[in-house]
Amino acid sequence: EKGTSAQSGWYPTKISKETLPMDSTELRQSILKHLEFSMGKDLVHASLYDMRMALTLAVRDRVIEPWFRATRATYAAQSKRVYYLSMEFLIGRLLEDAIMNVGLTEAAHEAVAGLGFDFETVLADEPDAALGNGGLGRLAACFLDSMSTLGCPAYGYGIRYEHGLFRQSFAQDGRQVETAEDWLRQAHGWEFERPEASFRIGFGGSVAENGRTAIWTPEDAVLAKAYDTPIVGWQGKWANTLRLWGAEALTAFDLAAFNKGDFTAAAAPEALARTISRVLYPDDTTEQGKELRLKQEFFFTAASIRDILRRFNAEHSDLSGLPSRVAIQMNDTHPAIAGPELVRALVDESGMEFDTAVETARACLGYTNHTLMPEALERWPEELMSRVLPRHMQIIERIDESHAKAHPKRNVSIVENGEVKMGELSFIMANKVNGVSALHTELVKDTVFAELNALHPGRIVNETNGVTPRRWIKGANPRLSSLITDTIGAGWEDRLERLVELEPAIADKGFRNQFAEIKARNKRDLADWIERDMGIAVNPAAMFDVQIKRFHEYKRQHLNILETIALWQEIRANPGAGWAPRVKIFGGKAAPGYVMAKEIIHLINNVARVINADTTTRDVLTVVYPPNYNVTMAERLIPASDLSEQISTAGKEASGTGNMKFSLNGALTIGTLDGANVEIRDLVGPENFFLFGMTASEVVECRKTPDHAARAIKASNRLGAAIEMIEAGAFSNGDTEMYHGLTQNLRGHDYFTVCADFDSYWDAQRRVDAAWGDQDNWTRMAAINTARTGWFSSDRTIQGYMADVWKITPMI
Numbered sequence: 001e002k003g004t005s006a007q008s009g010w011y012p013t014k015i016s017k018e019t020l021p022m023d024s025t026e027l028r029q030s031i032l033k034h035l036e037f038s039m040g041k042d043l044v045h046a047s048l049y050d051m052r053m054a055l056t057l058a059v060r061d062r063v064i065e066p067w068f069r070a071t072r073a074t075y076a077a078q079s080k081r082v083y084y085l086s087m088e089f090l091i092g093r094l095l096e097d098a099i100m101n102v103g104l105t106e107a108a109h110e111a112v113a114g115l116g117f118d119f120e121t122v123l124a125d126e127p128d129a130a131l132g133n134g135g136l137g138r139l140a141a142c143f144l145d146s147m148s149t150l151g152c153p154a155y156g157y158g159i160r161y162e163h164g165l166f167r168q169s170f171a172q173d174g175r176q177v178e179t180a181e182d183w184l185r186q187a188h189g190w191e192f193e194r195p196e197a198s199f200r201i202g203f204g205g206s207v208a209e210n211g212r213t214a215i216w217t218p219e220d221a222v223l224a225k226a227y228d229t230p231i232v233g234w235q236g237k238w239a240n241t242l243r244l245w246g247a248e249a250l251t252a253f254d255l256a257a258f259n260k261g262d263f264t265a266a267a268a269p270e271a272l273a274r275t276i277s278r279v280l281y282p283d284d285t286t287e288q289g290k291e292l293r294l295k296q297e298f299f300f301t302a303a304s305i306r307d308i309l310r311r312f313n314a315e316h317s318d319l320s321g322l323p324s325r326v327a328i329q330m331n332d333t334h335p336a337i338a339g340p341e342l343v344r345a346l347v348d349e350s351g352m353e354f355d356t357a358v359e360t361a362r363a364c365l366g367y368t369n370h371t372l373m374p375e376a377l378e379r380w381p382e383e384l385m386s387r388v389l390p391r392h393m394q395i396i397e398r399i400d401e402s403h404a405k406a407h408p409k410r411n412v413s414i415v416e417n418g419e420v421k422m423g424e425l426s427f428i429m430a431n432k433v434n435g436v437s438a439l440h441t442e443l444v445k446d447t448v449f450a451e452l453n454a455l456h457p458g459r460i461v462n463e464t465n466g467v468t469p470r471r472w473i474k475g476a477n478p479r480l481s482s483l484i485t486d487t488i489g490a491g492w493e494d495r496l497e498r499l500v501e502l503e504p505a506i507a508d509k510g511f512r513n514q515f516a517e518i519k520a521r522n523k524r525d526l527a528d529w530i531e532r533d534m535g536i537a538v539n540p541a542a543m544f545d546v547q548i549k550r551f552h553e554y555k556r557q558h559l560n561i562l563e564t565i566a567l568w569q570e571i572r573a574n575p576g577a578g579w580a581p582r583v584k585i586f587g588g589k590a591a592p593g594y595v596m597a598k599e600i601i602h603l604i605n606n607v608a609r610v611i612n613a614d615t616t617t618r619d620v621l622t623v624v625y626p627p628n629y630n631v632t633m634a635e636r637l638i639p640a641s642d643l644s645e646q647i648s649t650a651g652k653e654a655s656g657t658g659n660m661k662f663s664l665n666g667a668l669t670i671g672t673l674d675g676a677n678v679e680i681r682d683l684v685g686p687e688n689f690f691l692f693g694m695t696a697s698e699v700v701e702c703r704k705t706p707d708h709a710a711r712a713i714k715a716s717n718r719l720g721a722a723i724e725m726i727e728a729g730a731f732s733n734g735d736t737e738m739y740h741g742l743t744q745n746l747r748g749h750d751y752f753t754v755c756a757d758f759d760s761y762w763d764a765q766r767r768v769d770a771a772w773g774d775q776d777n778w779t780r781m782a783a784i785n786t787a788r789t790g791w792f793s794s795d796r797t798i799q800g801y802m803a804d805v806w807k808i809t810p811m812i
């Protein structure tokens, strides 16, 4: 496959007029042109929104050329393409990233300032596109960036949710309050609507068997309409497409009803159809089987498969060649219906023999598992599946039967106890199944898919997650980026393994001082923002100790807040003991239906209220929890962090990706041996990582003794006292019942072994305090973290997928 680009007469280094460097004068002209002709305004009357849109369109113009070039090159080379199917793309803001990738950061700054606007304010006007919940969705966004950077021909396929993840506030006494998010209220400057690319997606109805094939006659149908966003890679060498599907009614409007004066009924078909792409399900690792969710999954998967086959058929005539041109990646089980849908299309619509169709589909499909939480492995009632997707249910049963026939001694099935297990379906229909960190992949092999792994040895592979250094270092931490460039030279942004070249410089005091000064300045910026936004003054010289991620019991924000309470008590008892000053920062949302997680959020806010009011401890301990954590907030917090809290119950966090962003930005980790923490620690060295807690297998052992929590509480005065303070109402104005659910759970079941790990966590935190006492050595450790974690670039991850799973060679 190498050399295909040359055969097609396309040379990646060829620079056309549109990719020549642009100076600020030209960019200014382009912005003014868009202000006038796209926004219909002159400069005098332009609002912030007008300016942001004009800049967006001017930059977007520069993305078109590489985008077309990449599309033509892929077509000319008849290259295999990756189709990344994901329910979630947590992309955040796009403008700053795009400006950076096409090399216009300075020109844009100058042009915008010259037109009388503040550049940062213009960038900040863009809504944060939260079409995802957490790690899984953000990973998909990093992968888009890396696939474009590496010249991997790819399409991201997902849903164009009208409302992304809810907005969080703490308006009600520190409780999480959710309101609808509205990112599409203003025009979305990046997307291109494609009315010609639309497919009819059916649901329900009946199936007429017709010999080998069948005819499915759906009862209802909606239209899936494509909206394309170009995703340009580093230095504009390549661009791919993110294609999001919006649902519309086949007939938008019931004119007869309107004419009778029933306006609500007239709009009903449109409203009904649109519910399918209306809102993102706000759950992350917990999943409930809801009919609408199943319809969303089928909706975007079926539209994508249709689109993939249309593109293939336009270039080829023999469907047996599909696997040499098409790699479909299922991001978790959400698009698992891709297997049966592809088989259906091949058998019912193209007359392929069933077993051949299954083999063909499998040769195209890959499946990434992102969690072992049993409640998150999707299962759909057979009754529901049969009702919503009757033909697919038949196909699933047939796949199940032939798999059972091929492996008669084993006892694995897709359909069991009246449920369709989407994990098993995905596994059986994929040629590669991957976990997302070394530990997680081993656990996938040993637990959820042990039987299937024995039947299909070699199918499970590991692809440890990564993050894009463009957004998470270059964009988020410009000061550190300059220092890196000054130290090791340019070109590390797409060769992140080059960060090891920093290591010799760390021995130099001057370098360490610069590194420390950058962290200090980032912290001052964050402190200013906290003061402005929350009215809380924090000491920028204190240790910034940060836990930002979704709220879940397995992530153990409650372990952190219990330690905070214990620490507060200890400081009060001995205020003169030279405590390392700390600012504890929390961020994150809980699924609206997750009662325990919301109780933890409420507790943290109340602990913050009480501790921040204590004048004895004010100088050494502050707790802040800014509401509505999102990608943009992460970009602000991570470069200003000293300590990264990665404290999940071992065996539960599949990988984590925030942990990588912190290390890269020079924060030290306090963490368990879980997910990618294991690999971070291996790379940075155990002496530069604060390890605590039980291992995954020790946790399993611990759970076998039902009184593990009670024993841990008895053995630890600090832990006992902290729980008692909560129970005594110290954080609930004397209300002794408020956190009953939480404390009872800790004392009783404590499935996530918060109590059993508490003392070990406490000790590790005191080692952190001691290390903080030697600031220069802390800086040395922090810089080592940056220097040794370049491996966590998502470019490395995508190279792994290309080689092991997709069998694709890059085009550049």
Ligand code: CR1
Residues within 6 Å of the ligand: 134, 135, 136, 137, 139, 284, 285, 332, 370, 371, 376, 436, 465, 653, 654, 655, 656, 657, 675
């Ligand atoms: C995992 O919890 C992992 C991301 C991306 C999450 C997290 O540890 O880093 O996936 N899983 O692989 C998830 O969101 C629905 O499952």
